[in-house]
Amino acid sequence: MSAVSLQGLCCRYGEKQVLKGLSLEVNKGEFFVVIGPNxxxxxxxxxxLARLITPESGQIRFFGRSLDEYSRKELARLxxxxxxxxxxxxxxxxxxxxxxxxSPYLGLVGLEQQKDYEIAEQAMEFTDVIHFADRxxxxxxxxxxxxxxxxxxxxxxxxxxxxxxxxxxxxxAHQIKIMDLMERFRKEKGITxxxxxxxxxxxxxxxxxxxxxKNGIEVKTGTPETVFTYDLLEKTYGxxxxxxxxxxxxxxxxxxxxxxFVNCRK
Amino acid sequence: MAILLAVSGxxxxxxxSAGSSFGDxxxxxxxxxxxxSPEAVIIRQIRFPxxxxxxxxxxxxxxxxxxxxxxxxxxxxxxxxxxxxxxxAVGAIMGMMAGLALFPxxxxxxxxxxxxxxxxxxxxxxxxxxxxxDALLLGGVMxxxxxxxxxxxxxxxxxxxxxxxxxxxxxxxxxxVDMERLFILALILPCFIIIxxxxxxxxxxxxxxxxxxxxxxxxxxxxxTLLITTSFMVSVVVCQSxxxxxxxxxxxxxxxxxIGPDHRLLVPVCLLxxxxxxxxxxxxxxxxxxxxxxxxxxxxxxxxxxxxxFLLWRAKR
Numbered sequence: 001m002s003a004v005s006l007q008g009l010c011c012r013y014g015e016k017q018v019l020k021g022l023s024l025e026v027n028k029g030e031f032f033v034v035i036g037p038n039x040x041x042x043x044x045x046x047x048x049l050a051r052l053i054t055p056e057s058g059q060i061r062f063f064g065r066s067l068d069e070y071s072r073k074e075l076a077r078l079x080x081x082x083x084x085x086x087x088x089x090x091x092x093x094x095x096x097x098x099x100x101x102x103s104p105y106l107g108l109v110g111l112e113q114q115k116d117y118e119i120a121e122q123a124m125e126f127t128d129v130i131h132f133a134d135r136x137x138x139x140x141x142x143x144x145x146x147x148x149x150x151x152x153x154x155x156x157x158x159x160x161x162x163x164x165x166x167x168x169x170x171x172x173a174h175q176i177k178i179m180d181l182m183e184r185f186r187k188e189k190g191i192t193x194x195x196x197x198x199x200x201x202x203x204x205x206x207x208x209x210x211x212x213x214k215n216g217i218e219v220k221t222g223t224p225e226t227v228f229t230y231d232l233l234e235k236t237y238g239x240x241x242x243x244x245x246x247x248x249x250x251x252x253x254x255x256x257x258x259x260x261f262v263n264c265r266k
Numbered sequence: 267m268a269i270l271l272a273v274s275g276x277x278x279x280x281x282x283s284a285g286s287s288f289g290d291x292x293x294x295x296x297x298x299x300x301x302x303s304p305e306a307v308i309i310r311q312i313r314f315p316x317x318x319x320x321x322x323x324x325x326x327x328x329x330x331x332x333x334x335x336x337x338x339x340x341x342x343x344x345x346x347x348x349x350x351x352x353x354x355a356v357g358a359i360m361g362m363m364a365g366l367a368l369f370p371x372x373x374x375x376x377x378x379x380x381x382x383x384x385x386x387x388x389x390x391x392x393x394x395x396x397x398x399x400d401a402l403l404l405g406g407v408m409x410x411x412x413x414x415x416x417x418x419x420x421x422x423x424x425x426x427x428x429x430x431x432x433x434x435x436x437x438x439x440x441x442x443v444d445m446e447r448l449f450i451l452a453l454i455l456p457c458f459i460i461i462x463x464x465x466x467x468x469x470x471x472x473x474x475x476x477x478x479x480x481x482x483x484x485x486x487x488x489x490x491t492l493l494i495t496t497s498f499m500v501s502v503v504v505c506q507s508x509x510x511x512x513x514x515x516x517x518x519x520x521x522x523x524x525i526g527p528d529h530r531l532l533v534p535v536c537l538l539x540x541x542x543x544x545x546x547x548x549x550x551x552x553x554x555x556x557x558x559x560x561x562x563x564x565x566x567x568x569x570x571x572x573x574x575x576f577l578l579w580r581a582k583r
Contacts, residue, residue: 097473
């Protein structure tokens with residue numbers, strides 16, 4: 001059974017139709033990457049999966065069960081969402097933030113039990129943030145902050161984790177650190193990772209399968225080798241891109257070509 | 267914190283222009299003094315209700331500020347800035363000018379006024395995907411200015427005898443109180459409980475709407491429950507005490523700087539801190555002037571504003 005299954009998903013954000021009949025299957029335990037140009041509906045797809053946006057029509061199923069049948073709390077135990085940006089108006093400490101990930105398991109007034117503290121501690125150890133657990137969020141660097149949000153998501157003990165450009169503002173070393181973290185978590189716990197990314201090479205290195213999107217529809221779904229072809233990329237991004245093999249071997253590498261912007265209007 | 271409240275409550279009852287010793291107060295509560303003596307009457311019928319009123323008003327305004335700051339994720343928010351106090355003041359002044367009884371009619375008009383402003387503010391930003399914090403704040407500021415204009419207009423219409431009464435009330439006045447009115451204040455107790463129960467969801471709301479929803483919070487329900495509950499208790503309090511500013515801004519801020527942003531702690535602490543603060547301010551308002559007394563709203567602002575600036579300056583370093 002697939003972890004996530006979409007059928008004919010349509011979605012509107014204000015006036016604009018952002019998803020136009022998207023159908024996808026994501027397997028359990030898969031690292032699945034959503035790529036595509038700006039405005040292609042990647043983030044909308046992720047938000048629809050987290051039920052932050054209500055779809056206009058179409059079906060979403062998690063493990064065969066329709067999204068509407070889950071209560072918010074049930075959904076939060078199944079799916080963790082890591083947003084692109086973190087709100088920092090009220091500076092909680094790292095430990096307090098991570099512990100919030102337990103809230104789908106608590107009652108209305110519920111206080112955390114010993115078990116919740118242990119899970120939060122494990123999550124902080126796993127993401128290597130435990131040595132600054134008492135620091136406030138506004139005192140952290142971008143990479144540290146991202147690891148804290150991921151620790152919070154891990155603390156939710158989800159089956160599926162949704163990541164919205166988790167490495168967008170990080171230096172290469174921190175990018176790899178975050179990605180390795182997610183990959184290790186996926187392998188150890190057998191969870192499903194769905195990630196939105198603009199970094200095609202990162203997508204090729206970590207993704208088991210990718211979906212390439214444009215204007216709210218699927219252009220191509222498959223392994224990095226089948227999606228990253230000269231033709232498809234040029235057509236979708238409107239920019240010349242060369243594809244060869246990464247020096248690491250076995251994964252394609254994409255290099256955008258300067259000064260060769262292609263004028264392609266649909 | 268509870269000790270602080272007890273001490274300030276005791277002080278508030280003990281000290282006053284008629285003068286009576288701490289011992290008298292203890293005697294009155296233990297029934298050891300003649301209940302008809304002037305000291306006993308002052309303590310039981312004037313000072314005690316007044317201290318209870320100050321405690322209830324202080325707690326409500328501090329909590330109201332706390333809730334609005336969390337909902338709007340804006341540390342400047344409080345019932346006054348959003349126009350909710352202004353709306354209930356308009357309702358209450360209309361009632362006073364018509365010579366209606368304070369309860370239930372003036373109270374009802376005050377609540378109607380606050381709900382009307384809240385509804386208008388919400389309508390201004392309706393049709394959006396969710397409550398947008400900047401739009402809500404801006405709408406509130408405009409409503410506040412509008413209510414201020416209406417209040418001035420009403421004052422200009424009223425007879426000279428009423429003007430002083432209304433003005434005093436507008437500045438925040440705790441002197442008009444008796445035991446009967448205190449029972450009206452019992453209405454705010456369920457509000458405190460609701461807010462306490464929703465303290466944990468409020469923490470998550472501070473992480474942003476999307477993050478809160480993704481962690482299993484029904485943002486729409488929590489937000490509207492908190493908005494209505496808070497508006498209700500603020501309007502109950504406003505028609506008892508008039509407009510007392512700064513508590514909603516200062517108290518949550520001070521305690522957030524001291525104990526951090528966890529609302530499960532902040533809610534009870536602000537409740538106790540707000541009531542202690544207003545009891546002590548009211549005490550000063552009664553004792554400081556050589557003759558009579560001044561509106562307590564002046565004291566809360568005079569103490570609150572510099573203290574706030576100091577704390578802000580210290581936190582920056």
